Amino acid sequence: MSTNSVLEKEAATGTNEEKNNILRSTQTVIHQALDKLKYPEEFYELLKEPLRMLTVKIPIRMDDGTVKIFTGYRAQHNDAVGPTKGGIRFHPEVTEEEVKALSIWMSLKCGIVDIPYGGGKGGIICDPREMSFRELERLSRGYVRAISQIVGPTKDIPAPDVFTNSQIMAWMMDEFSRIDEFNSPGFITGKPLVLGGSHGRESATASGVTICIREAAKKKGINLEGARVVVQGFGNAGSYLSKFMHDAGAKVIGISDAYGALYDPNGLDIDYLLDRRDSFGTVTKMFSNTISNKELLELDCDILVPAAIENQITEENAHNIRASIVVEAANGPTTLEATRILTDRGILLVPDVLASAGGVTVSYFEWVQNNQGYYWAEEEVAEKLEKVMVKSFNKIYDTSQNHMIDMRLAAYMVGVRRMAEASRFRGWI
Ligand code: NAD
Numbered sequence: 001m002s003t004n005s006v007l008e009k010e011a012a013t014g015t016n017e018e019k020n021n022i023l024r025s026t027q028t029v030i031h032q033a034l035d036k037l038k039y040p041e042e043f044y045e046l047l048k049e050p051l052r053m054l055t056v057k058i059p060i061r062m063d064d065g066t067v068k069i070f071t072g073y074r075a076q077h078n079d080a081v082g083p084t085k086g087g088i089r090f091h092p093e094v095t096e097e098e099v100k101a102l103s104i105w106m107s108l109k110c111g112i113v114d115i116p117y118g119g120g121k122g123g124i125i126c127d128p129r130e131m132s133f134r135e136l137e138r139l140s141r142g143y144v145r146a147i148s149q150i151v152g153p154t155k156d157i158p159a160p161d162v163f164t165n166s167q168i169m170a171w172m173m174d175e176f177s178r179i180d181e182f183n184s185p186g187f188i189t190g191k192p193l194v195l196g197g198s199h200g201r202e203s204a205t206a207s208g209v210t211i212c213i214r215e216a217a218k219k220k221g222i223n224l225e226g227a228r229v230v231v232q233g234f235g236n237a238g239s240y241l242s243k244f245m246h247d248a249g250a251k252v253i254g255i256s257d258a259y260g261a262l263y264d265p266n267g268l269d270i271d272y273l274l275d276r277r278d279s280f281g282t283v284t285k286m287f288s289n290t291i292s293n294k295e296l297l298e299l300d301c302d303i304l305v306p307a308a309i310e311n312q313i314t315e316e317n318a319h320n321i322r323a324s325i326v327v328e329a330a331n332g333p334t335t336l337e338a339t340r341i342l343t344d345r346g347i348l349l350v351p352d353v354l355a356s357a358g359g360v361t362v363s364y365f366e367w368v369q370n371n372q373g374y375y376w377a378e379e380e381v382a383e384k385l386e387k388v389m390v391k392s393f394n395k396i397y398d399t400s401q402n403h404m405i406d407m408r409l410a411a412y413m414v415g416v417r418r419m420a421e422a423s424r425f426r427g428w429i
Helices: 003-013 016-036 041-047 096-112 133-147 166-180 204-220 236-247 270-276 293-297 336-344 358-372 378-403 407-425
Strands: 052-061 067-076 084-091 118-125 156-160 228-232 251-257 260-263 303-306 325-327 348-350
Touching: 016 041, 016 096, 016 336, 016 407, 041 407, 052 096, 052 133, 067 096, 067 133, 084 096, 084 166, 084 358, 096 118, 096 358, 096 407, 118 133, 118 156, 133 166, 156 166, 156 358, 204 236, 204 303, 204 325, 204 348, 204 358, 204 378, 228 236, 228 293, 236 251, 236 270, 236 303, 251 270, 251 293, 260 293, 336 348, 348 407, 358 378, 378 407
Parallel strands: 084 118, 084 156, 228 251, 228 303, 303 325, 325 348
Antiparallel strands: 052 067, 067 118, 251 260
16 A cells, blocks of 8 residues: 555544544534533433444445455434434445544534534445445445335435445446336435436535635625635635635635645735546645645635544644634534633634535435426525525524634534434433
8 A cells, every 4th residue: 555545544533542532522512512401311311322333234245256244334313303314435444433424513513504404424444446346336225225125215315425426426326226116216315417416516515615704704804806715625625615706806825635735925826726637536746836735724815614534623733723604514613722712812713513504405406306207407405505604604693692602612513402402301300
């Protein structure tokens, strides 16, 4: 394995210790949010872990004739509000703890944007970069057969995540439709348009982040026209976001990938970089005058968007962040201690569970379109997403102001309340 490949794998999802920390940090904030809302301890006991966690073994015939046994997971955090919903990650470093934490985040996101789902998440320990197209197809179909009893359009609806895409969603939908003996486009979202996908799904996360940046800039009195923006990560989320910021008249002065960062105080040529980046979101290898990711995060700018991986802003560097606004497009880029430091320094931090909720919102739109069999134009999707994100942002901003707390705790309060209430009305607690 090359050094680059090792670096990319480690960088992509963090160490096992970090993943355990992410689950613990999530549980800590859920506990704080429930306490603030005055729910008794049983609610925390119910919500601190997924209701169901299925581990499956998937035997796959490889192209060379051998059989390899893969391990997969599906977590369903809470289905009191409605079916669970969340992506499937294909990655060599997937762990049970990570899938659990991600399913809880999905519940919070659905509560925040007020869509009728609970959170779910799935993962398979594999390296899709070392598998052939047909091996990937067999693995995708095998995973669906293994989890078919607990998923379905009214039970648990998967979607793409790290290293899974619309082709994989298409195979999974086809396999489920065969098992179900019914054409079931609503079984999964993130599908190709011809199979019932939605306009705007691919760029939905970045669109939602863009709306949050605009709303946060208004609160801070920053004009987006000419504002200096730094984006860490140039994959699906970071690249679309850089483009949207550039098109809005902002100056994107820094971007990065796993190998380094590019900086130009006069603004980078985003269209050129988009044209040159590869399918894994790598572009900096073409340049020699790069800076490090550490330096990138500490650049003097107005808006900083971590859009790559976990644990990037910690107590080590939180004092050196010079942005006025930090918007978390990535899941878990800021530790709890760093959140406290940034908030104490007057930096407005828009948390991941709000900022990156545009993806699940448009996934919900896709499912609604599948259920009604009537499809919306791109403008209609954009208009509906705009309404949902603006309302959610302001609800959380107001909660943070009213309770004098940071926006992460405010977002958890908004996100957790609906599943707690639904669990109570169902008589579970
Ligand atoms: P991606 O795999 O398409 O891109 C990741 C980018 O981060 C790449 O440019 C990669 O080179 C870079 N990167 C990897 N390690 C790095 C490191 N150590 N330092 C700096 N950059 C590094 O992933 P994505 O879909 O854009 O997701 C990025 C983040 O956004 C993840 O945390 C993901 O969970 C979150 N997110 C994405 C979506 C979505 O719809 N894509 C939705 C919600 C949340």
